[in-house]
Amino acid sequence: MLGTFQxxxxxxxxxxxxxxxxxxxxxxxDFQQWLQLQRFSPxxxxxxxxxxxxxxxxxxxxxQHHVEMVEPNxxxxxxxxxxxxxxxxxxxxxxxxSRLEGVSLLPxxxxxxxxxxxxxxxxxxSQPL
Numbered sequence: 001m002l003g004t005f006q007x008x009x010x011x012x013x014x015x016x017x018x019x020x021x022x023x024x025x026x027x028x029x030d031f032q033q034w035l036q037l038q039r040f041s042p043x044x045x046x047x048x049x050x051x052x053x054x055x056x057x058x059x060x061x062x063x064q065h066h067v068e069m070v071e072p073n074x075x076x077x078x079x080x081x082x083x084x085x086x087x088x089x090x091x092x093x094x095x096x097x098s099r100l101e102g103v104s105l106l107p108x109x110x111x112x113x114x115x116x117x118x119x120x121x122x123x124x125x126s127q128p129l
Contacts, residue, residue, distance in 0.1 A: 003084075008109040011097040012116050016123035018073070021091040024123060025075055028054075034122035035115060048075070058082070061106065082106060 014021065024030045028044035041055040052067040061082040068086075069076035075089040085102020096119065100112050 003103045003105040005101075005103050006108040007099075007101040008112050009097070009099045010112055010116055011095060012120055013095050014120050014123050015094065016126075018091060018093045020123060020126065021096055022072075024119060025089050025091065025096075026070065030122075034118045036118070037114075055081075058106070058111075083108065 016024075024034065026048045027046065028040065028048070029046070032038075032040055035056075037058060039057045044054055045052060048067050048070060050067055050070055053064065055062050055064050057063075063082040064080050065087075066078040066080075067075070068078050073091055077087045079085055079087060079102060083102040083104040083106065085100070085104070087102075088099040090097045090099075096116070098112055098116060100108050102108060
């Protein structure tokens with residue numbers, strides 16, 4: 001794999017209940033809304049589970065994701081192709097944390113930051129008034 005080894009750990013506060021955060025990360029119908037710059041392979045299940053494999057594209061760059069772990073407050077994805085590494089998500093009431101490590105030509109920290117800001121905006125918009 002060409003690229004450099006990169007790692008990034010970010011945690012943000014969000015004005016959302018834990019269940020909504022969980023659904024936003026585990027339900028493709030939700031995460032496709034806040035990851036608008038990415039396209040996803042068809043046929044994703046209603047909810048991610050261990051063993052699910054899917055591909056996302058950021059422009060011409062494909063990243064294959066393999067769901068390695070799903071827990072009540074955590075998700076771990078093993079990635080290859082455009083990024084060789086892993087992405088972990090942890091969450092609780094009012095917060096979400098992302099840990100990303102891998103080898104890639106893509107600027108992983110920038111992408112991770114934009115994704116977390118998009119997630120925060122999505123969660124804020126979807127809250128009832």
